Structure formats: C-alpha cells, structure tokens
Amino acid sequence: MMTWLFLLMGLAVLVCGAELLVRGASRLALGWGVSPLVVGLTIxxxxxxxxxxxxxxxxxxxxxxxxxxxNCVGSNIFNILFILGICALISPLIVLQQLVRIDVPIMIGVHIVLLLFAYNSTIGPLEGFLFILCLIAYTAFVVYKSKQESETVVKEYNDTYSISLKNAKFKNTKSIVYVLLGLGLCVIGAGWMTDSAVAIAxxxxxxxxxxxxxxxxxSTSIPEVATSVVATIRGQRDIAIGNVVGSNIFNVLGIIGITSLVSPHEITVAPSVISFDIPVALxxxxxxxPIFFTEHKITRGEGxxxxxxxxxxxxxxxxxxxKHDSLPLFNQTMFLFVIPLTFITLFILAYRAFKVKKHSQ
Known part of the structure; x- marks a missing residue:
C-alpha cells in the first residue's frame, strides 16, 4: 500500500515540477522576445x-x-492510441497539412532509426549523441517553419501562451526560481516513482x-493528456495533435538521446522491445x-x-x-482478424481520399 502511495506522491510531485519548469522557462523565453508560437512548439x-x-x-x-x-516507448504508444483517441471522442480533430507531409513522416523516421539502433540490443553514447544532433536539427526546423505558419495558427498560439504567460508580469528572477524549483521537484518525484515502480514490479x-x-x-504522460484535452475543449485541435506528435519525437530523440549519452551504462534493450514494442510504436x-490523410481529420470512429x-x-x-491460458486465442484473434481488417479499412480510406483528391485536381 505504501509503495503505491509513494508512486502517486512521486507522480504528483513530478507533474507539479514539470508545470513549474515549463512556466518558468516559457516566461523567460517570452521575456527575451521569443514569439508565443515558437514557445508553444518547442518549450x-x-x-x-x-x-x-x-x-x-x-x-x-x-x-x-x-x-x-x-517508459519512452510505452509513452509514445499511449500518446497516439489513448490521447488522440480520447481527444477525437471529445471532438473530431482537424489535422494540419504540415503534420501529414512533414511531422508524421519525421515521427515515423525517428522510430525506424530507434529500431535500427536497438537491433544490437544496446543503445550507447554514440547513438545518444546522434539522437541529440537530430533533435537540434528538428528544433531549428520547427523554429524556421513557425515563421511560415498561417495567421490562424499564430493566433491560436498567441491566445494560448501569450495571455497566460506574457501578461503574467513575472520578473526574470521569479521565473528562474520556477525553473530551479521545477527541476528539484522533478528529481524528487522521479526518484520516488522509479523506486516505487521497481518495488511494485x-x-x-x-x-x-x-x-x-x-x-x-x-503516469508520465499526464501532462500531454492535460495539454491535448484542454486544447481540444477550447477548439484548438491542431495544438492537441501537434503536442502529441512533437512529444513523441522528443521522447525518442531527446529522452533516449540524453539518457543514453549521460548514463554510466549502455542502455540494454530487451529482445521483446526490439521484436514487439518498438514495432508496435512504429x-x-x-x-x-492514412487516418490523418483522409479528410485531414480524426473522426470519433477512428478515436x-x-x-x-x-x-x-x-x-x-x-x-x-x-502466461495466461487465453493468450494463444487472443493472439490468433488479433493477428487473423482484427489487425488485417484494420489494415484493409485504412487502405480503403486512404484510397478513397486519394481518388477524391485526384478528381478535385
């Protein structure tokens, strides 16, 4: 019982720390003249x-x-299947063309690279360094693309971040305190959560x-849940999707990259992660x-x-x-019926969207 309590306490401390860290860093960036759009897309x-x-x-x-x-692979699966599913149930999500043409292919690409790096069962400092270089390049690309966004998108980010952050009139010193306090709480919360998770296992x-x-x-994806759900309720549905896609890219390039670079040990990759979990995330x-491509939205049915x-x-x-007795039956049902039917449905949706687009031209 106490172990679960420490897990929940660690989660609460961790989420509070993350919120303080984001608020402090965002206010500092806005105070230095960084646009709300760039702050929203990066920090x-x-x-x-x-x-x-x-x-x-x-x-x-x-x-x-x-x-x-x-944690990283599971969070990415959770972000797509659960968060986008919940948000689409609340309201069908509008998908920007840039997401379909650029960000989702990048998200797919980083997962392919992760699978290749993990293939030898370890991820070391070299792979971590390459991931961080890719993250820097991706961040620079996001900042560059933000200058070409439509007025509608810019206004959404201004409404979301400039009012809540820029007009708060927090001094830089207080923002720095927010950042430091947030970092401290993150360290404490992470320690409690990790120790509790090992004990629970x-x-x-x-x-x-x-x-x-x-x-x-x-648990660690709760900030993404809150951000995307609130954005969906407010009608800022492109922010909801962008948050998930951006977070998934950062989870691979940033988290696995930084962790494998500074870890005293190489990150050992379990065989099941290579053969099952990363392929599922991919x-x-x-x-x-195909879901984003069809009419550029995620419907409630797709949610x-x-x-x-x-x-x-x-x-x-x-x-x-x-090792439950029903596992073989579950596997047969998924692989013989559910997954093939899903792929056929996605193919039909993509084909219909392609035909509609071709006729419209």
Missing amino acids: VAFGTSTPELAVSLKAAWANHPDLVLG RALGLSELVIGLTIIAA ACCVACL VLFLGYYVAYISYLLLSAA
Whole structure:
C-alpha cells in the first residue's frame, strides 16, 4: 500500500515540477522576445515530456534499463492510441497539412532509426549523441517553419501562451526560481516513482519492462493528456495533435538521446522491445498517415479504434506477463482478424481520399 502511495506522491510531485519548469522557462523565453508560437512548439511541447525525461534519467543511473525503454516507448504508444483517441471522442480533430507531409513522416523516421539502433540490443553514447544532433536539427526546423505558419495558427498560439504567460508580469528572477524549483521537484518525484515502480514490479511478479510500458508510461504522460484535452475543449485541435506528435519525437530523440549519452551504462534493450514494442510504436505512427490523410481529420470512429487498440495492447502485455491460458486465442484473434481488417479499412480510406483528391485536381 505504501509503495503505491509513494508512486502517486512521486507522480504528483513530478507533474507539479514539470508545470513549474515549463512556466518558468516559457516566461523567460517570452521575456527575451521569443514569439508565443515558437514557445508553444518547442518549450511547451518538449516540456510536457519532462516527467519521462526525469524518470528515464533516474532509472538509467540506477541501472534499470527496462524502465528507460519501457517508459519512452510505452509513452509514445499511449500518446497516439489513448490521447488522440480520447481527444477525437471529445471532438473530431482537424489535422494540419504540415503534420501529414512533414511531422508524421519525421515521427515515423525517428522510430525506424530507434529500431535500427536497438537491433544490437544496446543503445550507447554514440547513438545518444546522434539522437541529440537530430533533435537540434528538428528544433531549428520547427523554429524556421513557425515563421511560415498561417495567421490562424499564430493566433491560436498567441491566445494560448501569450495571455497566460506574457501578461503574467513575472520578473526574470521569479521565473528562474520556477525553473530551479521545477527541476528539484522533478528529481524528487522521479526518484520516488522509479523506486516505487521497481518495488511494485517485484511485488506483482511482473517485469520492470511491463511496469514501464504500462503504469509508468501512462503516469508520465499526464501532462500531454492535460495539454491535448484542454486544447481540444477550447477548439484548438491542431495544438492537441501537434503536442502529441512533437512529444513523441522528443521522447525518442531527446529522452533516449540524453539518457543514453549521460548514463554510466549502455542502455540494454530487451529482445521483446526490439521484436514487439518498438514495432508496435512504429505501427501506431504509420497508422496515423492514412487516418490523418483522409479528410485531414480524426473522426470519433477512428478515436474509438485507437482506444480499442490501446486496450488490446495493454491486455496482451498483462496476459503475456501472466502466461495466461487465453493468450494463444487472443493472439490468433488479433493477428487473423482484427489487425488485417484494420489494415484493409485504412487502405480503403486512404484510397478513397486519394481518388477524391485526384478528381478535385
């Protein structure tokens, strides 16, 4: 009982720390003349991944590599299937063309690179350095592209960030205190969460990888849930999707990159992560393309599809960990019926959208 309490306390402290860190850094950036659009696309988008970064760094230094990969890969699966699913149920999500043409292909690309880097069962400082270089290049690209955004998108980011941040009139010293306090809380919260996760895994007889892919991944993604759901309710649905895509890219390039670069040990990659979990994350990214491409929106029906697949993914992890008798039947149902039917549906949707676009030209 106390272990679960410490897990929840660690999560609360971690989320509060991340919020303070993002607010402080955003106010500093706005005070230095950075536009609200750039702040929203970089500091806020990446800042929502602070809990994942803090937990992964703590896990790496404590030599729990399964928590590192489980946290990052599990968070990316959660972001696409659960967050986009929930947001689409609230209101169909409008997808910007830039996401379809640029950001989603980049998200797919970084997961392919992650799979290639993980293929030899370790991710070391060299791979981490390359990931960070890619992150710097991606951030520079985002800043460059922000100058070409439409007035509608710029206004949304101004309304969301300039009013709540720029007009708050916090002095730089107070913003710096926010940043330092946020960092401190993130360190404390990450420590509690990591230690609790290891204890829970041992008590339940589950692997640290399964705990990382489920409980830790969902918990550290709470800032992304809050940001995307609030943006959807406000009608700023492109921010909701952009937050998820940007966070997924940062989780791979930033979190795995930084963690593998500063970790005292190489990050060991479990065989199941290479053969199953990263491919699932990659498949989720690829599935976004035809769904995003059809009419440039995510419908409520597609949101239900995403949520259903997340439930199926979690069910598989738990059945597999427990070696349950129903696992073979579950696998047969998924691979012989559910997955093929989904791919056929996505193909038909993409083909229809292509035909409509071709006729309109």
